[in-house]
Amino acid sequence: MxxxxxxxxxxxxxxxxxxxxxxxxxxxxxxxxxxxxxxxxxxxxxxxxxxxxxxxxxxxxxxxxxxxxxxxxxxxxxxxxxxxxxxxxxxxxxxxxxxxxxVPNEFVGRADSGIDPAAPGGLDGKVVGAQRGTIHQAYVEKHYPGVQLTLYGSQDEAILDLTSGRIDLIVGDAIQLEEGFVNTPAGEGYARVGEQFFDPEIHGxxxxxxxxxxxxxxxxxxxxxxxxxxxxxxxxxxxxxxxxxxxxxx
Amino acid sequence: MRVDLVLENWRLFAAGTWMTLQLTFLALLIGFVIALPSGIARSRKTPFWSQLVNAYVYLFRGTPLLVQTFLIYYGLSQFEWVRDSWAWTFLRSPWWCALIAFALNSGSYATEIIRGAIETTPRGEIEAANALGLSKRQVDFLVLIPSAMRRALPQYGNEVVFMLHGSAIASVITLQDILGAGRTLNARYYLAYEGFLTAAALYMVLTFVLVFLFRQLEGHYLKHLRPRSA
CATH class of the missing domain: 3.40.190.10 (Periplasmic binding protein-like II)
Known part of the structure; x- marks a missing residue:
């Protein structure tokens, strides 16, 4: 109508x-x-x-x-x-x-988390938050099968759960995480974890x-x-x- | 309609159904345990307890379950002293948050159902029990409460169905219940409604089973209230 x-x-x-x-x-x-x-x-x-x-x-x-x-x-x-x-x-x-x-992608977690995604099995058993139905979900599923992946409707909700300590890391695109979270007052004490990454097969x-x-x-x-x-x-x-x-x- | 994708992902829905059943029945169970003494306190106007229960019922019936779930999941986690306390072991997990919200919510409704059933107990039943020389305690446990429970059945059956449907809220706090499974299916294959339709069908089947069970229970426990057939 x-x-x-x-x-x-x-x-x-x-x-x-x-x-x-x-x-x-x-x-x-x-x-x-x-x-x-x-x-x-x-x-x-x-x-x-x-x-x-x-x-x-x-x-x-x-x-x-x-x-x-x-x-x-x-x-x-x-x-x-x-x-x-x-x-x-x-x-x-x-x-x-x-x-x-x-833009490249990255993990963000507590600055003092000591997590190393590059180490073999470095993320095993860690709880990682990603937005449902994104390249980030696909990336973690492909490269880190040992991760406990928690899916959110929006990136904002994932960030809320990172700051409350329910999840260890969030994954997303670098600019979004840096500008939308890490460099804002809410992001104090949080930082990129490991190197940035880009897998053309997944990130397109x-x-x-x-x-x-x-x-x-x-x-x-x-x-x-x-x-x-x-x-x-x-x-x-x-x-x-x-x-x-x-x-x-x- | 991509039925093939739904069938291919049946495990997702099976796990989702299990999660939904778990949350619904545990919430109902805990809710009932809260509601029985609360409902009695309300109907007796027990000083202090009655007011406390009143406030609880007002709070949880006065706000939507979705808001309660958000407040418990996202709200409480914002306070550092909550995160540092022993409660965080439970509040950390979305499953516990959902269960707490659902149980408290269901408990508030069940309280009112039980209160109503107790208050509408026919005077004659109590008088007959007194006339038989039963003690106050015996009247409560042998006559009043069993009678009220029977008459509360139809309304409580509704509450069970509402709780089942309300449990779909679990999917907004990352839990993979039936609706969560549907959303995951939709997101994975960029579908618009296949996941939701499957979820709806599953909820409907569960509802029918529950309604059927309550019919049977009512048929059994409310037999004495049915008009006698000639």
Whole structure:
């Protein structure tokens, strides 16, 4: 019904096709819900900039990570801008644009934990928190079968349980964990554990915009828009608000 | 509908069902142990205890189970003195947090059910027991409580079903119960509803079994209250 009304409205006023963009809103500093309920973060700015670039009016739809691919498939939205890595596994179900950023991944734990992920069996029996249905879950399952993996609906919840001491480590992407947790007041006493890592087989080609399979026109338009934002300096302008380094990757 | 993926992951759902049953029945059991003395205290208006129980019932019936679970799981863990205390051995584990929340919640509802059943005991039953010369204690344990328990059965059956459904909240604090298994299946294969549909079917089967069992119990224990057939 809402779609019908929206469609009728579009026909009546503007020929432009309005895009619904799924975002998560629980992944600071990429995507977070501020105290007044509005969405802020790198992903949010990026989504708006991409829409502007392709000349479409966008509505951001906040969807839990768990349901974000299903929401795309069921046309609750037309694109996902949610720091989603473009992986082989996900490509079975949806299509991705070119990447819009790529960062390594890491474990975070208490600064004095003394845990060494590189040592053989170094994580055996440790409790590691990860967001359900992410590359991070897949990475730990593949490389650390001896780990007791606890799955959370959002990264925020995993961080809460790390600070309460229920879990030993959390796994996630480096920038998100550093900027969203370690370098904030809540992250005092916590630090990266071990080296950063990137396994192309699992981590794919970096974070990209997800679209439905067959939406090639939209996919190509958005891919071109990402490059255009890089060229125009708009990308830098946005990322400077959040990060000290260039997160686009090589 | 990807039935094949559901069947392939039957172990996930089997473990989830076990977790749900465990939490539900342990919570009901502990809840009942809390509710029996509480319900009696409430119906007797025992000084102090009655007020204490009143406050407990108000608190746990007045707030949603989800909020109670969050408060126990995420709330208590924010305090350092909680984390340093012996209680942390239990509160650390999501399973114990869920069980504590569910048991206290179920206990508050069961208290009211038992109170209601005791208060609506027909006067005649007590008078008859007194006339037989039973002591106060005997009246309580041989007449009042058994009679109230029987009449509480239908309502308590509802509470059991509510607790089963309420236990789905365990999945939001990382437990792999039936709903947790469904969410994991959905997340693993990027499905929208297969996991939820399977979970719904499992909850429904369990509910039907419970409803059937309570029918049988009611048929047995409430026989004397049924109109006599000619």
């Amino acid at each position: 809402r779609n019908l009304i929206a469609a009728a409205f579009c026909l009546a006023t503007t020929p432009a096709f309005a895009l619904n963009v799924c975002v998560e809103g629980a992944y600071p500093p990429f995507s977070e819900t501020s105290a007044d309920g509005s969405l802020v973060g790198f992903d949010i700015d990026m989504a708006n900039a991409l829409c502007e670039q392709v000349g479409e009016t966008c509505t951001l739809v906040k969807v839990d990570w768990d349901g974000i691919i299903p929401a795309l498939l069921e046309k609750k939205c037309d694109a996902i801008v949610a720091s989603m890595s473009s992986t082989e596994e996900r490509k079975q179900v949806i299509d991705f644009t070119a990447k819009y950023y790529q 080609e970096g974070a990209a915009v997800g679209v439905r399979k067959g939406d090639t026109e939209l996919r190509d338009k958005l891919s071109a828009a990402i490059l255009a934002l890089r060229e125009s300096g708009k990308y830098d302008e946005i990322q400077k608000k959040y990060f000290k380094i260039d997160i686009y990757g090589s």
